[in-house]
Amino acid sequence: MEKIHDGPMIAAADDWRARDLAVLWHPCTQMREHPHALPLFPVARGDGAWLVGHDGSQVLDAVSSWWVNLHGHAEPRIAAAIARQAQTLEQVILAGCSHPPAVELAEALLARAPREAARAPLAKVFYADNGSSGVEVALKMAYHWFHNRGIKGRCKFVALTGSYHGETLGALAVGDLPLYRKVYGPLLTEALFAPSPDAFGAGDEAGAIACAERAADALAALLDAHAGEVCALILEPLLQCAGGMRMHHPRYLQRARALCDAHGVFLIADEIAVGFGRSGTLFACEQAGIQPDLLCLSKGLTGGFLPLCAVLATQAIYDGFLDDSRERAFLHSHSYSGNPLACAAALASLAIFDEDDVLVRNRITAAKLATLAAPFAQHPAVAEVRQLGMVVAIELHPEAGIQDDGHAVEIAGRRGLRMYRAALETGVLLRPLGDVLYWMPPYCIDDDQLTLLARATAAALNEAFQCA
Numbered sequence: 485m486e487k488i489h490d491g492p493m494i495a496a497a498d499d500w501r502a503r504d505l506a507v508l509w510h511p512c513t514q515m516r517e518h519p520h521a522l523p524l525f526p527v528a529r530g531d532g533a534w535l536v537g538h539d540g541s542q543v544l545d546a547v548s549s550w551w552v553n554l555h556g557h558a559e560p561r562i563a564a565a566i567a568r569q570a571q572t573l574e575q576v577i578l579a580g581c582s583h584p585p586a587v588e589l590a591e592a593l594l595a596r597a598p599r600e601a602a603r604a605p606l607a608k609v610f611y612a613d614n615g616s617s618g619v620e621v622a623l624k625m626a627y628h629w630f631h632n633r634g635i636k637g638r639c640k641f642v643a644l645t646g647s648y649h650g651e652t653l654g655a656l657a658v659g660d661l662p663l664y665r666k667v668y669g670p671l672l673t674e675a676l677f678a679p680s681p682d683a684f685g686a687g688d689e690a691g692a693i694a695c696a697e698r699a700a701d702a703l704a705a706l707l708d709a710h711a712g713e714v715c716a717l718i719l720e721p722l723l724q725c726a727g728g729m730r731m732h733h734p735r736y737l738q739r740a741r742a743l744c745d746a747h748g749v750f751l752i753a754d755e756i757a758v759g760f761g762r763s764g765t766l767f768a769c770e771q772a773g774i775q776p777d778l779l780c781l782s783k784g785l786t787g788g789f790l791p792l793c794a795v796l797a798t799q800a801i802y803d804g805f806l807d808d809s810r811e812r813a814f815l816h817s818h819s820y821s822g823n824p825l826a827c828a829a830a831l832a833s834l835a836i837f838d839e840d841d842v843l844v845r846n847r848i849t850a851a852k853l854a855t856l857a858a859p860f861a862q863h864p865a866v867a868e869v870r871q872l873g874m875v876v877a878i879e880l881h882p883e884a885g886i887q888d889d890g891h892a893v894e895i896a897g898r899r900g901l902r903m904y905r906a907a908l909e910t911g912v913l914l915r916p917l918g919d920v921l922y923w924m925p926p927y928c929i930d931d932d933q934l935t936l937l938a939r940a941t942a943a944a945l946n947e948a949f950q951c952a
């Protein structure tokens with residue numbers, strides 16, 4: 485961290501730390517680790533890819549604040565759009581009422597959604613207010629659709645091993661990360677898990693295709709064994725993020741799409757983390773040329789400014805709820821469904837994609853990320869370096885003596901914590917997921933910041949190697 489040694493400013497940062505720990509219970513945190521093992525970073529403001537502390541220190545936000553930020557912090561065009569909207573209409577009930585941002589955003593999302601020529605397009609947008617809620621919406625819609633048709637047996641979901649879909653009980657039930665799930669096991673509905681097409685260690689494209697084919701064969705067998713019982717398959721296309729930034733070949737998505745069709749099962753694509761350019765294309769499904777029946781979007785949807793989720797559905801799913809009976813309607817709601825401020829932020833973010841030619845610029849940045857990451861593959865602590873668009877994952881050899889439950893643990897063990905601190909001392913916020921150090925920077929990251937990112941990563945890896 486580049487510290488400006490100013491007594492009062494350092495005191496201000498310490499004061500915020502103390503006040504915070506007196507009243508806050510932080511997410512995804514063993515609070516015992518604060519304040520000593522895990523330094524709390526009190527952020528005064530954001531500026532592009534920088535987070536600025538009360539002590540004047542600047543830290544590069546290399547995780548885009550939990551994968552939500554796209555165009556940088558405090559992006560003026562998004563901030564202005566929210567301010568304008570706040571002075572016009574801040575919130576209104578979306579049952580029975582309508583407002584321009586909700587309509588315009590739905591139009592814009594449907595126009596950009598993944599599209600297969602031979603399939604009816606995604607046609608309707610249902611708003612929720614965070615990713616987990618959006619996953620609940622998609623799961624409930626899939627089940628309820630069959631129920632409305634008088635088909636009672638299709639009440640199972642298929643999910644992939646290593647998957648993550650959020651923290652609410654329904655979303656946890658289709659997730660496979662023991663760290664988040666295990667303790668709540670008795671509360672969760674039972675899901676069927678098909679093996680992940682994860683290509684870790686596969687080497688080249690042929691190896692990744694072989695992983696995809698093997699996993700698709702297993703999915704076929706699972707769907708055969710449970711014919712007539714499954715209403716939907718839910719997956720994270722191309723990249724299982726929380727599961728350790730594990731990547732797979734688009735071939736799997738093509739086969740999964742065909743298998744869902746053959747078994748009359750809905751395909752739910754959870755692009756909450758990979759949507760909006762993260763994967764290199766606007767949506768990851770595009771790289772496989774497939775279109776899901778339900779598409780969940782959140783995180784980057786608003787450019788990282790406000791919580792919002794959009795679930796895109798086909799006309800056929802929507803039509804399955806049209807009836808004289810209220811019970812056959814989708815009575816799900818959230819108080820802030822389609823919040824005008826969040827929709828205005830999302831529209832401003834989409835406009836930036838066009839104005840700044842973001843996807844084209846990202847291709848240049850992604851090439852620079854590849855060049856910077858490549859040397860780390862030679863590091864003795866590193867097992868694999870992989871990349872998908874604007875995401876780079878540097879996977880370390882498992883740490884000796886740490887029990888491996890096969891899945892990632894955020895800020896796990898001493899090594900993760902030491903890497904986190906080493907990076908932070910170099911001026912970069914990196915949060916290792918278990919054995920995986922990853923880069924998911926805001927798209928506006930510049931060349932100097934990229935250099936800093938590589939330097940902090942080297943520092944973190946050296947730290948990891950020392951304690952290996």
Ligand SMILES: *Cc1c(COP(=O)(O)O)cnc(C)c1O
Nearest residue numbers: 614615616648649650754756757
């Ligand atoms: C973050 C995430 C979610 C949950 O979103 P929240 O807004 O944190 O509830 C769901 N699915 C995936 C793939 C995610 O990365």
